[in-house]
Amino acid sequence: EAGVTQFPSHSVIEKGQTVTLRCDPISGHDNLYWYRRVMGKEIKFLLHFVKESKQDESGMPNNRFLAERTGGTYSTLKVQPAELEDSGVYFCASSQELGGETQYFGPGTRLLVL
Amino acid sequence: GNSVTQMEGPVTLSEEAFLTINCTYTATGYPSLFWYVQYPGEGLQLLLKATKADDKGSNKGFEATYRKETTSFHLEKGSVQVSDSAVYFCALSDRLNFNKFYFGSGTKLNVKP
Numbered sequence: 380e381a382g383v384t385q386f387p388s389h390s391v392i393e394k395g396q397t398v399t400l401r402c403d404p405i406s407g408h409d410n411l412y413w414y415r416r417v418m419g420k421e422i423k424f425l426l427h428f429v430k431e432s433k434q435d436e437s438g439m440p441n442n443r444f445l446a447e448r449t450g451g452t453y454s455t456l457k458v459q460p461a462e463l464e465d466s467g468v469y470f471c472a473s474s475q476e477l478g479g480e481t482q483y484f485g486p487g488t489r490l491l492v493l
Numbered sequence: 494g495n496s497v498t499q500m501e502g503p504v505t506l507s508e509e510a511f512l513t514i515n516c517t518y519t520a521t522g523y524p525s526l527f528w529y530v531q532y533p534g535e536g537l538q539l540l541l542k543a544t545k546a547d548d549k550g551s552n553k554g555f556e557a558t559y560r561k562e563t564t565s566f567h568l569e570k571g572s573v574q575v576s577d578s579a580v581y582f583c584a585l586s587d588r589l590n591f592n593k594f595y596f597g598s599g600t601k602l603n604v605k606p
Contacts, residue, residue: 383536414594421497422582422596434591470537472594480525480544480592486536 381405383485385471391491397459400488404453404473411454412474412482413446417467425469428454440465461492495520499583499597506573506604514568514600516557516583524585525592526550526559526566531580531599540568540581578604 384403392398404411413425425444426436430451439446443462448454458465468489472482500515518526528540528550541550546561555570566583583597 385536410591412594414596416599419599421598422584422594424593424595427591427593429591435593472537474592480586480588481527481539481542482586482592482594483539484529484537 383471383473383483385469385485385488387488388486389489389491391493392461393493394463395460397457398461398490400456400458400469400471400490402454402456402471402485404471405483408473408475408483409451410474410482411448412472413454413456414470414472415467416470416487417464422470425456458490461490463492466490466492495524495585495587495595497583497585497595497597499581499600501598502580502601504600504602506602508575508604508606509572510604512568512570512573512577512602514581514583514602516566516568516597518564518566518583518585518595520564520585520587522587522589524587526557527584527586527594528555528557528566528568529582529584529596531582533579537582573602573604575604575606578602 411428416422424438427434428448468487471485525544527542529537530540541552543550543559549558
């Protein structure tokens with residue numbers, strides 16, 4: 380069974396540009412989470428989808444971040460326009476339906492905004 | 494609220510040394526507790542977990558016991574190997590909020606031969 384995949388693995392962009400990150404969860408997992416680790420600090424929650432619906436987006440930093448989950452399958456996280464402080468590693472995780480506590484993480488996308 | 498505090502690294506040990514990485518937490522409700530590991534160039538992998546007080550999670554020689562009285566979940570291994578060099582993250586799952594995770598800041602472990 381394929382694990383959680385993320386694309387791209389690395390992205391280097393200039394301030395003001397737009398970047399879109401993609402996450403493909405494990406097939407059949409209803410829950411999809413986005414997290415971010417900035418500058419070696421703790422990994423912080425961004426948002427949570429249940430199927431195609433946003434369950435909790437309390438961790439999204441501001442309205443420059445937009446997440447979608449088309450048809451309850453893959454998800455995208457778009458940053459527009461990117462700022463320097465958006466640099467970090469963005470992780471995606473998925474878990475089974477309610478009761479599936481263990482989250483399975485992707486390898487992360489390392490974003491550097493110059 | 495929910496938070497996780499773990500010891501700062503890096504931690505440098507010689508091969509076959511005993512490892513302890515401290516983790517304490519604050520939580521509303523009764524969370525599950527996890528240790529994840531990130532090897533160089535890879536993503537986060539579940540190392541072990543415990544779902545209730547006094548449970549012991551174990552895997553690959555690592556152990557951690559869910560201590561409610563001290564709100565701790567310290568990671569231990571009796572004899573580390575060079576291949577254990579990685580970053581270790583302690584986390585809790587907020588069962589009251591769709592299992593949203595709260596992580597510690599990570600502890601980098603370097604094991605020297």
